[in-house]
Amino acid sequence: MAVQAAAERGWLAISRFYENCKTNKTGKKSFPRFQKDNRSVEYKTSGWSLHKTKRRITITDKKGICELKLLGKWDIHTYPVKSIKRVRLVRRADGYYCQFAIDVECVDIQPPTGQEIGLDVGLESFYTDSNGHHEPSPKFLRKAESGIKHTQRRIYKKVKGSSGRRKARARYSRKHLRVSRQRTEHAKRLARHVCKSNDLIAYEDLKVGNLLKNHCLAKSIADASWYQFRQWIEYFAAKFGRLAVAVPPQYTSQECSQCKAMVKKSLSTRTHVCSCGLILQRDWNAAINILLKAKSTVGQTGSNANGDGSSTLLGANLVEQVLSVKLESPRMTAGECQPFFYLKR
Template structure:
C-alpha cells in the first residue's frame, strides 16, 4: 500500500488538506470491464462539458452543471454512473478553467495551460455517495449501475481507525499493475517531533542528489539510468508484435510496469530523505527552482527528471507541515557563484566542482558552498554587507509555521 499527501483537489477550497490512503483492489474479469466502463464514462462527461464551455464562452458554473444533467437524461450509460461521480468530472473541468484564467490574470509567461480534452483517463472519482464500506472496512461496494460491485482491499494501514464520515472522496485508479482504491480523508495529520534548533540549507544537484550546509552529500540513486537499457529493450519488443494482438498488449504491460517501478522508487527515496531532514532540523532552506524551465535543456532534461527535484520539494513541504517545521524556498540566483565566507561572486562553469574565492582564499566543494549560501539568505550574512539575492524569500510552509519573508539590505 502506498500513502500519499496532496492538497484538496475536489472542490473543498481553502487550505484544506486530505490524507490519501491507497489500497490495492482485487478484481475479477467482469469487474475490470465495469471499472474501465466507469472510467470511460467519467472521461466522456468531462470532455463533453469542456466542449460545451468552448462553444459557449461566458457560461458559468451553474450552466456546466445543468449541461451535466442534460447528459444524464440523454445518455443511459452516463445515468448509470453515480451522479456525484459525474459532478466530480464537472469539477475537474471547472478547476482547469479557473487555473487557466488565474494564470492569464497573473500574467504568467509562456503557455497558460488552456483546458484540453482527456484522451486516456485512468481514474473515476466518487464523492460521499455511490459506495459503501463493509463493517470490517476491508471491502468496499460501489452501488451505482455500472456493475463494479464489491472489491476486496489489500493494504497494511487499517482504515478502521478512520471515521467513515471523514472520508470525503473515493477514487478507483487504474495502473500498470492493477487497480487501486484511494480514500481521501480529511484529518489533522500533524505529529509531535523532537525539539531541535538546528537549521540546514540544501542544494540539489545531479552529481549528488543534494548537498547540505553541514558538509554532507546524499548519493544520487539514478533509478532510471540503472534500468534504462532494460526499459528500452522491453520497448523494442512492443514493436515486434503485431498490432492489436494479445502479445503486443502484454509487451506494453511489461514496459509500463518497469516505468511504474522507477516512479515508486523515486517517490520512496524522496519521501524518506525529506522526512529525515524535517525530523532533524527546525528549518530547511532550499532553492525555489523553476524545474519546468530547467528541463527545456535537452542535454540535462532526462537527468533532472530522474533526480525528481520537484517531488522532493513536495515531500519536504508535507513533512514540514506534519512536524511543525519551517521549509523555506529562496531565490536561486548566483548561489553557485557566491562565496559562503565573504559573499563575493566568482564566475565558474558547471564543470568546475571546487569553489575557490580569489578575494578571501576560501576553498570548498562547490555544492556545499552553495548550500551554505542558500542558508545564509534566510539567516543573514553575519555582518557582511553584500546582497545575496534580488527578490523575496518564498515561504513554502502553510499556517502557523510560515516564516516571514526576509530581505537583507
C-alpha cells in the first residue's frame, strides 16, 4: 500500500498538470518532476500495526523500520484502530513524526453570537477588523532573521561532505522550522478566536501568489502568512458552523465606507479622509467595506469552506479524493484529524 500511495502521488501531479493546461492557467503549469528526496512514506490500512497499549507502532513492510516508540500526546488511544485510515511517517528538521489520519466527524457547532466582522489583512498590522481593532503583526521571520543568517554562514565554513557541515545544515533547518511552526500556531489561534466569536466572517479574496511578485514586499508578505490565516478561517468556520465569505479586494481601500465615494490614495497614505467628513484609519475603512460587501453577497457568492467528504475515504484513490474535496488546511480537513507523534526507536 505504501507503493500504491507513492504511485497515486505521481498520478496526482500528472493530472494536475494536464488540468492546468486544459484550463489555460496563467504562469507555470506545475510540470510534474521526479521527487528525488522524499521525506515521507504513507501506509493505508496495512503495512503497520499498533501495540495494544497504542504507545508503539510496528512497520511490517520488511524495510528495516521495525518497531517505533511513540512520544508525545496520547490521545490516539481514544480512537478505535478501525478509524485509522492512513499512517504517514514524516521526516522534519528536528526528527521523525508519525501522522494518523483518522476518519472522524470534526464538527463542533457553536451557539450564535449575533456578531459580524470584516477583516483586512496588512503589513503594518496583521489584520484590522471592522470594529477598529488592530492585531499586531508578529513578524516571526524578521525577528529570527539574524540568527538564521548566522547559522547559514556557518554552513559554508565547514568542509563539504563532512559531519560538521551536516550538523550545521540541520541547525539551519531547525531555525526555519521554528519560524514555520510559529506562523502556523499564530494563524490557527487567531482564526479560531475570530470564528468562535462571530457568525459571519468576511475577508478579501487575495491572490497571494501574485502579490509575491512585488520584490520590494515579497518577504514581508510571505512572513505575514495571509493565505494560511485564510485556510484556518475556512476550516474553523466549517467546524463551528459559521459563514466565511471571501469578497473581491478591488477598491476596498479607496471607497468611502459611509458615502461610497472614491477617494484615491497611495499605499503610503494611511488615513482615509473623505469630503463627507469621515476620517478613519485606512485599514479600518477597508475592513468596513469588506463586511458590507460580504453582507450584500451572502446567498449569491462567497465561500463557506465546506467539503463534500473526507480525504481518507476508502474505495477511492488519492487523485479522486484530492480533486473532490476542498482542502481547508494542508494538515486537516473537515473530516480528518491527524495526531502527531515523535518517533523513537
